[in-house]
Amino acid sequence: MKRxxxxxxxxxxxxxxxxxxxxxxxxxxxxxxLTFVFHRxxxxxxxxxPAIILLGKKIPKKHGDIAKLLLLxxxxxxxILLTNIGLVGEKSGLSAIVTYTxxxxxxxxxxxxxxxxxxxxxxxxxxxxxxxVTAISARGETLLSGLTSSILFLLTGAFLWAVSxxxxxxxxxxxxxxxxxxxxMSFGTVLxxxxxxxxxxxxFPASTDYLLMVLYASIGGSAIAFTIWIQLLRExxxxxxxxxxxxxxxxxxxxxxxxxxxxxxxxxxxGAFLIMLGVYLVNRAER
Numbered sequence: 109m110k111r112x113x114x115x116x117x118x119x120x121x122x123x124x125x126x127x128x129x130x131x132x133x134x135x136x137x138x139x140x141x142l143t144f145v146f147h148r149x150x151x152x153x154x155x156x157x158p159a160i161i162l163l164g165k166k167i168p169k170k171h172g173d174i175a176k177l178l179l180l181x182x183x184x185x186x187x188i189l190l191t192n193i194g195l196v197g198e199k200s201g202l203s204a205i206v207t208y209t210x211x212x213x214x215x216x217x218x219x220x221x222x223x224x225x226x227x228x229x230x231x232x233x234x235x236x237x238x239x240x241v242t243a244i245s246a247r248g249e250t251l252l253s254g255l256t257s258s259i260l261f262l263l264t265g266a267f268l269w270a271v272s273x274x275x276x277x278x279x280x281x282x283x284x285x286x287x288x289x290x291x292x293m294s295f296g297t298v299l300x301x302x303x304x305x306x307x308x309x310x311x312f313p314a315s316t317d318y319l320l321m322v323l324y325a326s327i328g329g330s331a332i333a334f335t336i337w338i339q340l341l342r343e344x345x346x347x348x349x350x351x352x353x354x355x356x357x358x359x360x361x362x363x364x365x366x367x368x369x370x371x372x373x374x375x376x377x378x379g380a381f382l383i384m385l386g387v388y389l390v391n392r393a394e395r
C-alpha cells in the first residue's frame with residue numbers, strides 16, 4: 109500500500125514538474141532568471157509557513173541540523189538559478205532533458221556515499237533511460253558537439269540537484285520534509301534577495317499572466333511538488349527515485365508542444381520507449 113501511495117505521489121510530481129518547464133520558460137520572458145527564482149522561492153516559503161503551524165511540526169533544535177539545512181538551501185538555490193539561466197537559451201523540452209542527466213550524477217555519488225547497491229539490472233536501467241534522454245535530445249548533432257553555454261548551465265544545475273539529493277539523504281532524512289523545504293526555500297530567498305538587491309534586478313512586472321505563472325511555479329512546483337519529492341526521497345532509494353524521474357522530461361516535451369508550440373522530433377518516440385524501459389528495469393531491480 110505504501111509503495112502504491114508513493115507511486116501516486118510520484119506521478120503527481122511528474123505532472124507538476126513536467127508542465128512547469130513551459131511555465132518557467134514563459135515566465136522568463138518577463139524577468140531575468142535571478143528575479144524569477146527569487147519570486148518563486150519567496151512565494152513558496154510564505155505558502156509553506158501556515159502548513160507548519162497547522163501541522164504542528166517542530167523546527168530542528170540541533171545547531172548541526174540548522175547549518176546543514178542552510179547549506180542545502182544554498183546548493184538548491186544556486187542549482188535552480190543556473191537551471192533557469194540555461195533555460196533562457198534553450199527550448200523547455202530540451203532544457204528538461206539536459207537537467208535530467210541528474211540520475212547519472214546521483215548514481216555516481218549514491219554508491220560510495222549512501223552505500224546503495226550497484227545492481228547490474230539497475231545500472232542497465234539507468235543507462236537505458238539516459239540513452240532515451242539522448243535520443244530525444246538529438247538535433248542532428250551529438251550533445252557534446254551541440255554544447256553551448258546554456259547547456260553547460262543546465263548540466264551544472266543538474267549536478268547541484270544531484271548533490272542536494274545525496275546530501276539530504278545522507279545528513280537530513282530525519283528532518284520532516286515540509287520543514288526541510290521551508291528552510292531551503294527560506295534560506296534561498298535570503299541569499300537570492302541579497303544578490304538581487306546588490307545588482308538592482310529585483311522587480312515585479314505588472315502582469316496578471318506573469319503572476320499566474322510565478323504562482324504555479326512557486327506553489328505547485330516548489331511548495332507542493334518539492335515537499336512530496338523530499339518525502340519520497342526520505343522513503344525510497346535515491347538512485348531509484350532519481351532514475352524514475354526521467355519520465356519528467358518526456359512529459360515536458362509534450363507540454364512544450366501543447367503550450368508553447370515546440371516541435372517534437374520523431375526520435376522522441378524511441379526515446380520515450382527507452383526511458384520507460386529504463387524506469388521499469390530500475391524499479392524491477394529494487395523489488
